[in-house]
Amino acid sequence: MREEVIIAGYGGQGILFMGSVLANSAMVEGLEVTFFPSYGAEMRGGTANGGVVISNKKIGSPIVTRPSSLIIMNELSMKRFYPMLKKKGTVIVNSSLVKEIPKSKEVKIIKIPATQFAEVLGNEKVANMIALGAYIKETGIFSLDSAIKSLHSLLIADKKVLVDINEKALKLGASDEY
Amino acid sequence: MIRIMHKILIKGNHAVVEGGIQAGCMAYYGYPITPQNEITAYMAKRMGEEGRVFIQSESEIAAINMVFGSSLTGARTMTSSSSPGISLKQEGISYMAGCELPGVIVNVQRGGPGLGNISGAQGDYFQSTRGGGHGDYRTIVLAPYSVQEMFDFTIKAFDLADKYRIPVILHTDGYLGQMYEPVLVKELKSDRKTKKDWILDGCKDRKPRMIRSLLMDEGELEEHNWKLNKLYDKIKMKEASCQTCFTEDAVVAIVSYGTSARICESAVNILRGKGIKACLIRPTTLWPFPEKTISTIAKKVKNFLVVEMSLGQMVEDVKLAVNGMSRVHFYGSPGGGIPETKVVVKKVKEIIK
Known part of the structure; x- marks a missing residue:
C-alpha cells in the first residue's frame, strides 16, 4: 500500500494544518508516514502546499512528484497540480473556489463546496477539514476516528476551543450530505 | 534510564530541539536562517519553559562564541544554522577544537555555494569532515537520515562531545529539517552530565586553570597537536559507525x-x-x-x-x-x-x- 497526496491552496486556508492532521491520522493507525510542507517565501494569500506519503513500508523520498490523490482548495492549485496526478487518481476539489474543473474518465473527481459548507458551520477556516473529511470518505485510507483523535492531540492549549468546530467539519465532509 | 516514551509527529528541526532538551542542553544560541528557523524559534519556547538559557544572537559568529563561553563553564550547549551561517561559525569551531571544548553545532544544509538556495543539499561534506576552519583539527560528524535520528543523534552528539571534549557537528539538511515523521520521544533523566575536571567555574580552594588556543612556547603547540592526534586516533577506533x-x-x-x-x-x-x-x-x-x-x-x-x-x-x-x-x-x-x-x-x- 502506498498513497501519495498533494494538498494545496493559498496561505491562510489551513493547508499545513490539514497535512498535519492527515499525517498524524496515518501515524495513529500505525502506518509509515512523511509530511513535507513546501517552504520558502510563504505568506498569507500566497500559495501553500505539501506532500504526504503514507505506506505500510519504510518511506524513502518524502517528495511527491506523481500523486495518487489531490486535495485542491483553490483555482491556482488545480492548474498547477492536476497535470501531475496519476491515472485512476482521486481529486477532492473545493468547488466553492475552483470553477474550472476538468472532466476526465481516467480520474475520480469529487466536488465539495467546502468553503460554503464551512461558512454554514460558522467559520470559513474549517473548509480544510471538510475537504479532509471528503478525502477520508473517498479513499478509506484511515478511519474518521483516527482523524478526530489527531484533532484532539494537535489542537491543544489555547487552540483546544477549536476542536469542536473542526470535528464537526470533518464529520460533515465525510457524510453523505452533499 | 528511560522514563516515558511517546510517539509524536514532528518536524526534523523540532526533533533536534527535543533531543537537545532531553540531552540536558542548558544554553542555546542561534541566528535565523532558512531551512533551520524552526530550531531557533522552537528553542525560544522550549528553553524558556525549562528555565534554561536561550539567546537570539546578533550574528552567527556571536552565537558560536557564546557556545564557546558556555562550554568553558561546563554547560551542555549548542548552536544551529544552515550552510552560509555555518561557514561564519568556522573560526569559533576551530578555537573550540584548539581549546578542546565540547559543543554541538547543527548544520541543516541548504544549496550552495554562496547564498545558494533554501532547499536541502549535501554540499558541506568537505567542510564538516575536514575540520572546516583553520588549523590541524577534526570534529565528530553525525549524519541522521530520519526525523527519529534527528532526535536520537542530537542526544548522541552531546554525549560524544563531552566524552571526548570535542565539537560535534550534526550534519543534516533542509529535507530532514522540514519534513514531519513520527518520532518516539524518550524522556531521559537529566543527569546525563559527564564529570568535568577542566572547567572554569571559580578557583576557590583549588589551583587556577587556564584554557587557551594560543600556544607560543617552544614546541608547545606541536605537543598539543600530537595530543589532539592521539584523541582523534582513539575516536577513529571507537566511534566510526x-x-x-x-x-x-x-x-x-x-x-x-x-x-x-x-x-x-x-x-x-x-x-x-x-x-x-x-x-x-x-x-x-x-x-x-x-x-x-x-x-x-x-x-x-x-x-x-x-x-x-x-x-x-x-x-x-x-x-x-x-x-x-x-x-x-x-x-x-x-x-x-x-x-x-x-x-x-x-x-x-x-x-x-
Whole structure:
C-alpha cells in the first residue's frame, strides 16, 4: 500500500494544518508516514502546499512528484497540480473556489463546496477539514476516528476551543450530505 | 534510564530541539536562517519553559562564541544554522577544537555555494569532515537520515562531545529539517552530565586553570597537536559507525548518507525485488568515516556506487577506503535536488551490465 497526496491552496486556508492532521491520522493507525510542507517565501494569500506519503513500508523520498490523490482548495492549485496526478487518481476539489474543473474518465473527481459548507458551520477556516473529511470518505485510507483523535492531540492549549468546530467539519465532509 | 516514551509527529528541526532538551542542553544560541528557523524559534519556547538559557544572537559568529563561553563553564550547549551561517561559525569551531571544548553545532544544509538556495543539499561534506576552519583539527560528524535520528543523534552528539571534549557537528539538511515523521520521544533523566575536571567555574580552594588556543612556547603547540592526534586516533577506533543491509551476497554496493540514503534504501529494495544483488552502506558518522567496513566489503564487492546530493564529496572517502580494490562510481544531484529512486536503480543496472 502506498498513497501519495498533494494538498494545496493559498496561505491562510489551513493547508499545513490539514497535512498535519492527515499525517498524524496515518501515524495513529500505525502506518509509515512523511509530511513535507513546501517552504520558502510563504505568506498569507500566497500559495501553500505539501506532500504526504503514507505506506505500510519504510518511506524513502518524502517528495511527491506523481500523486495518487489531490486535495485542491483553490483555482491556482488545480492548474498547477492536476497535470501531475496519476491515472485512476482521486481529486477532492473545493468547488466553492475552483470553477474550472476538468472532466476526465481516467480520474475520480469529487466536488465539495467546502468553503460554503464551512461558512454554514460558522467559520470559513474549517473548509480544510471538510475537504479532509471528503478525502477520508473517498479513499478509506484511515478511519474518521483516527482523524478526530489527531484533532484532539494537535489542537491543544489555547487552540483546544477549536476542536469542536473542526470535528464537526470533518464529520460533515465525510457524510453523505452533499 | 528511560522514563516515558511517546510517539509524536514532528518536524526534523523540532526533533533536534527535543533531543537537545532531553540531552540536558542548558544554553542555546542561534541566528535565523532558512531551512533551520524552526530550531531557533522552537528553542525560544522550549528553553524558556525549562528555565534554561536561550539567546537570539546578533550574528552567527556571536552565537558560536557564546557556545564557546558556555562550554568553558561546563554547560551542555549548542548552536544551529544552515550552510552560509555555518561557514561564519568556522573560526569559533576551530578555537573550540584548539581549546578542546565540547559543543554541538547543527548544520541543516541548504544549496550552495554562496547564498545558494533554501532547499536541502549535501554540499558541506568537505567542510564538516575536514575540520572546516583553520588549523590541524577534526570534529565528530553525525549524519541522521530520519526525523527519529534527528532526535536520537542530537542526544548522541552531546554525549560524544563531552566524552571526548570535542565539537560535534550534526550534519543534516533542509529535507530532514522540514519534513514531519513520527518520532518516539524518550524522556531521559537529566543527569546525563559527564564529570568535568577542566572547567572554569571559580578557583576557590583549588589551583587556577587556564584554557587557551594560543600556544607560543617552544614546541608547545606541536605537543598539543600530537595530543589532539592521539584523541582523534582513539575516536577513529571507537566511534566510526554505519548501517548496512544485504551485504552478504551483494555484487554492487551503494554508499549514501542522510536524505539521499533514504532514496538509496528504496532503490536497493526495488533492485532486490528484481533479483539484483545490491546492498546499502549508510555511514552514520562521516568523521570518523567507517573506512574499515567499506574496505572489508570492497574485498568481495567489485562495484560501488556513491550517491550524494552534491557534485561528489564523500565519494573521495569511499575511494580512499576501497583503495583500488573495486570500481567506485558516482551519481550526484547538486543544487538542492533530491535524487530519484528510479534513476539510482537505472544507474546500478548500467554498472553491473
